[in-house]
Amino acid sequence: xxxxxxxxxxxxxxxxxxxxxxxxxxxxxxxxxxxxxxxxxxxxxxxxxxxxxxxxxxxxxxxxxxxxxxxxxxxxxxxxxxxxxxxxxxxxxxxxxxxxxxxxxxxxxxxxxxxxxxxxxxxxxxxxxxxxxxxxxxxxxxxxxxxxxxxxxxxxxxxxxxxxxxxxxxxxxxxxxxxxxxxxxxxxxxxxxxxxxxxxxxxxxxxxxxxxxxxxxxxxxxxxxxxxxxxxxxxxxxxxxxxxxxxxxxxxxxxxxxxxxxxxxxxxxxxxxxxxxxxxxxxxxxxxxx
Amino acid sequence: xxxxxxxxxxxxxxxxxxxxxxxxxxxxxxxxxxxxxxxxxxxxxxxxxxxxxxxxxxxxxxxxxxxxxxxxxxxxxxxxxxxxxxxxxxxxxxxxxxxxxxxxxxxxxxxxxxxxxxxxxxxxxxxxxxxxxxxxxxxxxxxxxxxxxxxxxxxxxxxxxxxxxxxxxxxxxxxxxxxxxxxxxxxxxxxxxxxxxxxxxxxxxxxxxxxxxxxxxxxxxxxxxxxxxxxxxxxxxxxxxxxxxxxxxxxxxxxxxxxxxxxxxxxxxxxxxxxxxxxxxxxxxxxxxxxxxxxxxxxxxxxxxxxxxxxxxxxxxx
Numbered sequence: 001x002x003x004x005x006x007x008x009x010x011x012x013x014x015x016x017x018x019x020x021x022x023x024x025x026x027x028x029x030x031x032x033x034x035x036x037x038x039x040x041x042x043x044x045x046x047x048x049x050x051x052x053x054x055x056x057x058x059x060x061x062x063x064x065x066x067x068x069x070x071x072x073x074x075x076x077x078x079x080x081x082x083x084x085x086x087x088x089x090x091x092x093x094x095x096x097x098x099x100x101x102x103x104x105x106x107x108x109x110x111x112x113x114x115x116x117x118x119x120x121x122x123x124x125x126x127x128x129x130x131x132x133x134x135x136x137x138x139x140x141x142x143x144x145x146x147x148x149x150x151x152x153x154x155x156x157x158x159x160x161x162x163x164x165x166x167x168x169x170x171x172x173x174x175x176x177x178x179x180x181x182x183x184x185x186x187x188x189x190x191x192x193x194x195x196x197x198x199x200x201x202x203x204x205x206x207x208x209x210x211x212x213x214x215x216x217x218x219x220x221x222x223x224x225x226x227x228x229x230x231x232x233x234x235x236x237x238x239x240x241x242x243x244x245x246x247x248x249x250x251x252x253x254x255x256x257x258x259x260x261x262x263x264x265x266x267x268x269x270x271x272x273x274x275x276x277x278x279x280x281x282x283x284x285x286x287x288x289x290x
Numbered sequence: 291x292x293x294x295x296x297x298x299x300x301x302x303x304x305x306x307x308x309x310x311x312x313x314x315x316x317x318x319x320x321x322x323x324x325x326x327x328x329x330x331x332x333x334x335x336x337x338x339x340x341x342x343x344x345x346x347x348x349x350x351x352x353x354x355x356x357x358x359x360x361x362x363x364x365x366x367x368x369x370x371x372x373x374x375x376x377x378x379x380x381x382x383x384x385x386x387x388x389x390x391x392x393x394x395x396x397x398x399x400x401x402x403x404x405x406x407x408x409x410x411x412x413x414x415x416x417x418x419x420x421x422x423x424x425x426x427x428x429x430x431x432x433x434x435x436x437x438x439x440x441x442x443x444x445x446x447x448x449x450x451x452x453x454x455x456x457x458x459x460x461x462x463x464x465x466x467x468x469x470x471x472x473x474x475x476x477x478x479x480x481x482x483x484x485x486x487x488x489x490x491x492x493x494x495x496x497x498x499x500x501x502x503x504x505x506x507x508x509x510x511x512x513x514x515x516x517x518x519x520x521x522x523x524x525x526x527x528x529x530x531x532x533x534x535x536x537x538x539x540x541x542x543x544x545x546x547x548x549x550x551x552x553x554x555x556x557x558x559x560x561x562x563x564x565x566x567x568x569x570x571x572x573x574x575x576x577x578x579x580x581x582x583x584x585x586x587x588x589x590x591x592x593x594x595x596x597x598x599x600x601x602x603x604x605x606x607x608x
Binding site: 082107 | 340344346348390393394396397400401403404405407408409411412415416419534538541542545546549574575576577578579580581582583584585588589592
């Protein structure tokens with residue numbers, strides 16, 4: 001029982017990070033139909049920038065803030081310099097642009113920072129807490145709590161504010177949104193900033209547990225993409241559920257079956273979901289306009 | 291005789307393969323050339339899948355891995371000749387592609403991407419983890435193809451690099467000939483039609499799902515054969531051949547050079563194979579430059595390098 005609890009807790013922690021990455025995918029996909037494979041690099045930048053800002057003498061909260069703001073600015077730059085100029089390009093070109101961006105950011109991080117593995121201290125100490133016979137690091141609670149706060153805040157933003165509704169309108173129908181006076185370019189900029197900021201925040205939260213280095217982004221991007229597809233691409237609720245499910249699946253597989261194949265389990269389940277529920281768990285049925 | 295685009299493409303390719311060695315200052319260049327041709331062969335599969343049919347696969351290296359490890363394992367465990375191992379790898383790849391593609395290709399958009407991504411990662415994971423069979427991440431030796439010795443007995447002596455240069459060059463020519471034939475066949479036209487608009491293609495009676503599946507299976511066979519050749523040429527293979535980065539490399543080569551054109555895609559394979567060789571001086575900056583090249587070409591030359599440059603030259607001529 002306590003063993004199961006342990007797997008569930010560690011799965012939920014990893015899952016919360018996947019959910020945040022999947023949420024980043026979802027926000028950008030909704031605003032621009034682009035699957036942004038550089039999403040994992042935002043997480044890496046969040047962690048790495050905090051490490052170096054902290055090492056330079058900034059207190060940890062300030063260093064984290066700097067990391068989130070700087071990464072958001074990079075997200076905006078990515079949109080302005082690479083995505084907007086390629087508007088209307090075929091899907092495969094956009095995939096290559098974002099993968100190119102991810103390789104570029106990784107290459108730059110390796111030069112600007114270094115190739116070492118880093119971490120910074122956990123926010124509230126490293127003494128594990130005991131819950132129902134299992135142990136959990138306080139930092140895990142920060143990760144899970146942080147993810148929940150982000151999801152609630154975004155839900156309020158999308159349903160209660162005019163700006164949030166403008167984003168939703170744009171994702172529903174870009175042309176119609178333009179016709180009622182929504183500045184859709186601005187919505188795209190906002191979406192990239194939000195998505196990069198959320199990615200960086202995930203990096204800040206999880207680095208004390210998993211550590212970080214310049215090349216952690218690609219694996220996170222693949223898992224986050226898989227989680228987003230599992231939940232149904234374009235649905236924030238799907239991103240949350242898909243991320244948590246994927247995290248739980250991995251830790252249960254690692255615990256009960258085989259730790260070498262924990263990543264395999266995730267992808268097998270995703271293949272299964274695609275075969276039987278191609279729209280994902282929460283995806284809408286789509287119809288084509290000719 | 292009227293020169294059709296197909297004959298012209300094949301002639302240009304044959305001339306390039308035959309004449310470039312005249313400018314090689316050392317034997318090392320034969321090896322680089324052979325590497326370009328083998329990569330070019332796998333990229334030809336992407337031309338069919340992405341350039342003609344408009345589908346994106348992010349896991350084609352999985353098929354290259356199957357082809358490569360078929361050549362490493364079948365001769366040792368099944369006693370097959372390496373040449374037959376290539377065929378075995380291709381058959382397994384075709385079956386896997388059919389199994390993975392059949393349910394997925396009824397869907398549109400990113401689904402083939404994520405499904406093939408999952409498939410590719412599974413293959414590379416099995417290759418890394420099943421040490422009893424594959425010897426794990428450190429790689430495994432691959433037996434000799436034996437064709438060079440056969441040629442030697444017939445009186446044609448070639449250095450190893452030279453042999454692989456011309457052998458892979460001929461394979462590439464045959465592969466290109468098949469792709470070009472497909473382009474003008476009814477199947478090829480139907481593929482290009484569904485690239486333009488799936489709904490329009492379906493309206494005129496094209497079996498969209500079946501065609502996409504065919505394109506996926508054919509391209510998997512190309513990747514598998516290229517993987518086999520790579521393993522036989524290096525006489526060694528590691529699970530990296532099936533890795534995610536290799537899948538990305540394949541798609542990038544095709545799209546960078548021009549996925550809709552055979553010469554363009556091979557040109558892309560050439561550039562991306564040469565880039566790391568040239569950039570070894572700037573090893574620190576390799577990723578930075580690769581990423582920048584990928585973004586810049588896709589933003590400013592959407593049809594790929596070769597078609598864009600050709601259009602510019604023609605535009606000036608008029």
